[in-house]
Amino acid sequence: MSEKNQNVGVYICYCGGNISDHVDVEEVRNRVEKMPGVAVARTEMFMCSDPGQEMIIEDLKSGKIDRVVVASCAPSLHETTFRDAIKRAGSNPFIYEHANIREQVSWVHHGDTATDKASVLIASATAKAKLLKPLEPIRVEAKKHTTIIGGGVAGIKTALDIAQKGIEVTLIEKSPVLGGQLNNLDRLAPFGEKASDILQELLDQILNHKGITIHTDCKIEDVTGYVGNFSLDIVTKPDNNNINKKITIDTGAIVMATGSVSYIPFDGEYGFGRHKEVITLKDLIHILKENKSSGTALEVNGKRIKNMVMIHCVGSRQIPGIHHPKENGQLNEYCSRTCCAAMLNASNQIRANFPETGIYEMYRDIRTYGRGQEELYNQASKNKVVFMRYDADAQPEITLGSSSDYPLLVKIKDSLTFNEQMEVPADLVVLATGIEPDDVSDLASMMKLPIGTDKFLLEVHPKLRPVEFPITGVFLAGTCQAPMDVGEACNAAGAAAVKASALLSKGYIELDPFVAQVDMDKCQGHGACVEACLKEGALELTEVNIEGKIHKKARVTAAMCLGCGACAAVCPEKAIDINGWALKQYEDMVDAIVSDGFAA
Amino acid sequence: MSLVNLDFAEELKEYSGDTALECFNCGTCAAICPLVNDNFPRRMIRYIQVGAREKILENSDELWRCLHCGLCTHTCPREADPGEIILGLKRFVLANWRKS
Numbered sequence: 214m215s216e217k218n219q220n221v222g223v224y225i226c227y228c229g230g231n232i233s234d235h236v237d238v239e240e241v242r243n244r245v246e247k248m249p250g251v252a253v254a255r256t257e258m259f260m261c262s263d264p265g266q267e268m269i270i271e272d273l274k275s276g277k278i279d280r281v282v283v284a285s286c287a288p289s290l291h292e293t294t295f296r297d298a299i300k301r302a303g304s305n306p307f308i309y310e311h312a313n314i315r316e317q318v319s320w321v322h323h324g325d326t327a328t329d330k331a332s333v334l335i336a337s338a339t340a341k342a343k344l345l346k347p348l349e350p351i352r353v354e355a356k357k358h359t360t361i362i363g364g365g366v367a368g369i370k371t372a373l374d375i376a377q378k379g380i381e382v383t384l385i386e387k388s389p390v391l392g393g394q395l396n397n398l399d400r401l402a403p404f405g406e407k408a409s410d411i412l413q414e415l416l417d418q419i420l421n422h423k424g425i426t427i428h429t430d431c432k433i434e435d436v437t438g439y440v441g442n443f444s445l446d447i448v449t450k451p452d453n454n455n456i457n458k459k460i461t462i463d464t465g466a467i468v469m470a471t472g473s474v475s476y477i478p479f480d481g482e483y484g485f486g487r488h489k490e491v492i493t494l495k496d497l498i499h500i501l502k503e504n505k506s507s508g509t510a511l512e513v514n515g516k517r518i519k520n521m522v523m524i525h526c527v528g529s530r531q532i533p534g535i536h537h538p539k540e541n542g543q544l545n546e547y548c549s550r551t552c553c554a555a556m557l558n559a560s561n562q563i564r565a566n567f568p569e570t571g572i573y574e575m576y577r578d579i580r581t582y583g584r585g586q587e588e589l590y591n592q593a594s595k596n597k598v599v600f601m602r603y604d605a606d607a608q609p610e611i612t613l614g615s616s617s618d619y620p621l622l623v624k625i626k627d628s629l630t631f632n633e634q635m636e637v638p639a640d641l642v643v644l645a646t647g648i649e650p651d652d653v654s655d656l657a658s659m660m661k662l663p664i665g666t667d668k669f670l671l672e673v674h675p676k677l678r679p680v681e682f683p684i685t686g687v688f689l690a691g692t693c694q695a696p697m698d699v700g701e702a703c704n705a706a707g708a709a710a711v712k713a714s715a716l717l718s719k720g721y722i723e724l725d726p727f728v729a730q731v732d733m734d735k736c737q738g739h740g741a742c743v744e745a746c747l748k749e750g751a752l753e754l755t756e757v758n759i760e761g762k763i764h765k766k767a768r769v770t771a772a773m774c775l776g777c778g779a780c781a782a783v784c785p786e787k788a789i790d791i792n793g794w795a796l797k798q799y800e801d802m803v804d805a806i807v808s809d810g811f812a813a
Numbered sequence: 814m815s816l817v818n819l820d821f822a823e824e825l826k827e828y829s830g831d832t833a834l835e836c837f838n839c840g841t842c843a844a845i846c847p848l849v850n851d852n853f854p855r856r857m858i859r860y861i862q863v864g865a866r867e868k869i870l871e872n873s874d875e876l877w878r879c880l881h882c883g884l885c886t887h888t889c890p891r892e893a894d895p896g897e898i899i900l901g902l903k904r905f906v907l908a909n910w911r912k913s
Contacts, residue, residue: 520819571819573863597822597834599862624814629838630859631852633868634814 219343220252222278226260226285235319237328244332250343252278261291266298273302280342284312284335305347312338340805341798350723353772355441356465365393367691367702368470369415374710376424386429393472399502402554403585439773440686441465466686466713471653473692476528476646484611493646510569518570521641522623525576529647549647550696553580556645557589564596572598601627648696680709727793728774731767735788738765742780821864829901833861835893842885842895854895873906
């Protein structure tokens with residue numbers, strides 16, 4: 214394909230003033246029209262509108278143009294819009310290039326400089342467009358099978374939702390039982406369902422589902438492959454005959470639902486570990502769950518509790534310089550979100566069933582953010598729970614009390630009592646320990662999954678792509694991502710299930726074709742590209758028989774290639790290049806930018 | 814520093830209604846009160862809530878500045894009835910004055 218014959222159509226958008234208030238769009242059009250290779254140059258109030266798209270389609274259909282450049286907003290917004298328009302015109306969608314003259318021009322420059330920069334960016338895009346080749350999306354066969362890692366509520370719900378779509382599921386759980394943290398909970402905030410009832414309902418469904426295979430008590434040894442074709446090696450715990458079973462699972466997609474653990478206070482944090490009367494919220498929930506007796510006061514270890522103090526935000530919302538970091542320097546600066554409602558829920562249960570047990574809740578902020586949660590706070594107020602508020606830099610102190618009735622004394626500077634120092638006698642102190650992600654750093658590094666500074670697994674985008682990893686075909690759900698309550702974990706599970714099902718539904722997956730391609734004639738088999746490659750398995754040296762002689766040649770596994778170009782940068786023969794982003798295209802873009810003619 | 818008296822609510826029942834725990838510390842009563850005293854009557858109600866019995870006795874002179882105009886009770890969004898609480902506290906203070 215000779216580049217001289219390329220007819221580029223350039224379409225410049227006003228963006229209803231967003232661009233045209235600062236860029237003289239008609240002047241840009243006049244300049245662009247004269248650029249080499251440009252067949253037509255047009256403007257429109259909104260290029261993304263139907264008339265704008267029709268204009269492009271018509272020019273393509275009439276044969277006036279065979280390459281398209283749209284100069285408008287950021288490509289993240291409308292690149293696919295225009296690629297789709299080109300498809301509708303019956304052309305290959307990869308003959309398209311985008312020039313961002315809004316975010317990169319009109320929103321940051323004004324007057325002549327804006328007009329000049331817009332002209333230069335379009336000149337550069339046009340230079341690149343002339344070298345664009347029609348490309349085909351990479352088609353990868355995909356196994357209709359999903360593997361869920363983690364058998365808590367998020368994992369179980371994801372498994373059920375995917376299996377319902379007729380896709381086979383394998384659920385892997387490291388502990389001997391399914392259910393995760395649901396096993397540790399009692400009545401769930403804010404509506405009071407029994408965690409055990411919910412778990413039983415889910416177990417009944419999952420254990421009877423023919424499309425779901427469950428492996429408990431096992432460990433993941435290795436994860437390899439790519440979207441549609443992952444492979445997991447797992448090992449089960451030794452059985453009665455001391456034999457570990459090794460199992461390989463071939464799967465099309467993976468969902469991380471590795472969950473969380475409850476924060477464990479350090480020795481001495483609010484007297485934890487030093488006074489037996491100081492327990493965690495998890496302990497209290499366990500006590501409430503096991504408590505079968507009804508009486509006028511809650512009994513803990515055979516002792517009637519007359520006054521309990523509940524301290525919020527333990528192990529959450531930690532502040533550098535104030536809180537005590539862990540040995541590895543980690544501070545949990547996030548809010549664990551679930552503890553406020555869980556504490557109030559427990560308080561209400563206690564006050565309703567054991568009226569002679571008084572409760573003081575000491576908080577920094579009450580964050581009853583969700584449906585039905587503020588009602589828990591109102592209920593607690595009605596139940597005569599006393600609220601006291603402390604500042605982060607003046608945490609309550611737990612000391613030994615002077616009376617045998619109340620072994621502990623909690624000192625607090627209460628900002629609701631005008632910052633006066635108060636001393637509250639207590640025979641039980643409950644710490645609202647927050648949520649920490651389960652440590653899956655080994656697995657994450659094996660699978661190259663990103664982890665945030667808060668140690669939770671990190672999605673691609675918190676709002677627009679909340680259940681996906683940057684590794685195509687790997688998803689996440691539940692509290693491995695962020696603190697969530699059971700309902701929220703199920704929401705995330707449903708979303709991840711839909712994403713995984715949609716990905717695998719066709720039996721094949723189409724990927725962007727912007728990957729490395731080897732010129733077999735030029736390749737001398739140096740192997741520099743293989744060394745430079747960032748993605749294990751994407752590039753390898755293979756032996757090829759050419760006319761009876763064995764030659765070493767680089768081979769790309771397109772489905773794994775990240776399209777980063779590290780290989781193209783190191784090849785001494787220039788025998789490897791990236792489709793859609795070739796070196797020559799970059800050179801022409803740079804030439805267009807530095808040439809004098811286009812700006813003014 | 815004041816030690817919370819956990820039995821105070823019980824003790825106070827003899828002198829006053831138990832609406833103090835309805836209060837959620839909004840401060841409307843203190844804002845509407847024609848007296849210029851700092852946080853009156855809100856502070857007194859808070860003392861009842863937490864059980865700061867001694868603080869009430871220490872600051873009892875404040876109670877006798879109250880004009881019983883009823884504005885606080887009229888504006889209270891929680892129907893905690895601050896005016897009635899102040900009357901109750903007066904009865905409590907009279908009964909316990911200089912006893913300890």
